[in-house]
Amino acid sequence: xxxxxxxxxxxxxxxxxxxxxxxxxxxxxxxxxxxxxxxxxxxxxxxxxxxxxxxxxxxxxxxxxxxxxxxxxxxxxxxxxxxxxxxxxxxxxxxxxxxxxxxxxxxxxxxxxxxxxxxxxxxxxxxxxxxxxxxxxxxxxxxxxxxxxxxxxxxxxxxxxxxxxxxxxxxxxxxxxxxxxxxxxxxxxxxxxxxxxxxxxxxxxxxxxxxxxxxxxxxxxxxxxxxxxxxxxxxxxxxxxxxxxxxxxxxxxxxxxxxxxxxxxxxxxxxxxxxxxxxxxxxxxxx
Numbered sequence: 001x002x003x004x005x006x007x008x009x010x011x012x013x014x015x016x017x018x019x020x021x022x023x024x025x026x027x028x029x030x031x032x033x034x035x036x037x038x039x040x041x042x043x044x045x046x047x048x049x050x051x052x053x054x055x056x057x058x059x060x061x062x063x064x065x066x067x068x069x070x071x072x073x074x075x076x077x078x079x080x081x082x083x084x085x086x087x088x089x090x091x092x093x094x095x096x097x098x099x100x101x102x103x104x105x106x107x108x109x110x111x112x113x114x115x116x117x118x119x120x121x122x123x124x125x126x127x128x129x130x131x132x133x134x135x136x137x138x139x140x141x142x143x144x145x146x147x148x149x150x151x152x153x154x155x156x157x158x159x160x161x162x163x164x165x166x167x168x169x170x171x172x173x174x175x176x177x178x179x180x181x182x183x184x185x186x187x188x189x190x191x192x193x194x195x196x197x198x199x200x201x202x203x204x205x206x207x208x209x210x211x212x213x214x215x216x217x218x219x220x221x222x223x224x225x226x227x228x229x230x231x232x233x234x235x236x237x238x239x240x241x242x243x244x245x246x247x248x249x250x251x252x253x254x255x256x257x258x259x260x261x262x263x264x265x266x267x268x269x270x271x272x273x274x275x276x277x278x279x280x281x282x283x284x285x286x287x
Contacts, residue, residue, distance in 0.1 A: 013160075020152065024145050031138045035077055038131045042069045044253065044260045045127050052245040053119060058112070060120050061103050069128035071096050076132035080139040097121060130268040137275050141282070143211045150210045151274050153202060154224055155231045155266045158195025162232075165190030183239075188232070195228035196221070212278075219281065227274045234269025238262065 026033035046069055050060045072093070079089040104117040138144045166187020200221050203210055212220060238261060242250065250259030 013156075021149075024148055031077075031080070031135055034138065035073075035135060038134060039070065039073060041260060041264070042066075042073060042128055042131055044251075045131075045264075046123070048250040048253075048259050048261045049123050049127060052242065052247050052250055055245045055247055058116055058119060060116055060123070064100070064103055065120060065123060068096055068100065068124060072124065072128040073132045073135075076135045080135040082139070097124065100124075126268060130272055133272060133275055137271075140275075140279060146210055147212070147278065150199065150202070151227065151271065152267075154195055154199045154227050154274075155270060157198040158191045158228050158231050159235070159266060161194035161198070162187045162191025165194075183236075191232055192228065195231065196225045199224050223274070223277050226277070227270050230270040230273045231266040234266040237269060238265035 023033045023037050043066060046062070046066045050062050050065060053060060075089065075092055075096070078084055079086070084092075100120055101117060104113045104120070107113045134148070137148065141147055166184040169184075169186045169190070203217070203220055203224075238250070242248065250261035253259055
């Protein structure tokens with residue numbers, strides 16, 4: 001069973017990598033290819049997120065959830081192309097979030113509606129904001145495609161080697177985490193090690209390709225290490241979410257691979273930190 005799952009993952013990676021590379025380095029203007037991908041991901045993950053919560057009898061307003069998530073994406077797209085200023089961008093974003101309350105507070109059973117409202121707002125941040133921020137990332141750096149590819153290298157190194165080491169390095173000692181009982185200690189530390197040092201090795205071997213707005217190798221390693229930690233946290237959080245909802249996979253869109261959310265849970269958690277760290281150093285001219 002483990003070998004079959006490993007084989008499916010390898011096939012998925014072989015098929016996915018060329019598509020991802022095309023989307024990241026696509027010559028289309030205004031990041032249209034990556035924008036379309038994010039739009040599709042947001043819709044699918046919104047469906048998965050609300051479907052999982054139904055198992056706990058928590059019902060979100062699905063049409064509103066999808067519409068608001070797409071409005072967030074459109075707002076980020078408009079702002080990333082400098083059509084509106086930052087102040088208006090923030091005000092419109094706050095308005096989208098505040099409007100949510102009107103669809104929950106007037107319903108019966110206020111306690112359950114309060115939980116649904118909280119999860120609705122959390123879902124907007126977790127899904128829509130995290131993915132939509134990629135558009136602003138593209139407009140913030142002239143070498144954004146390379147930096148985004150490097151981010152994926154961190155996440156994939158952590159996920160792949162953590163999985164392989166946890167699966168094949170015997171004896172297998174459980175990590176004893178209630179949220180993810182299948183995680184092993186060796187797999188956990190394998191993800192930390194390879195997710196941190198393998199990308200750093202790429203920086204040393206290909207310094208001209210992975211161009212950063214600063215040259216300090218120690219700062220770069222700090223960026224890699226904590227991005228990796230957030231990536232692992234994203235995986236553990238999604239495991240906790242599925243355990244809370246009582247589901248094994250977020251969906252069956254990808255037969256044998258789990259759901260879309262299962263595939264990009266690490267990205268949703270790690271990318272906001274990665275982007276913020278780069279932006280902070282770049283804006284302050286830290287070398």
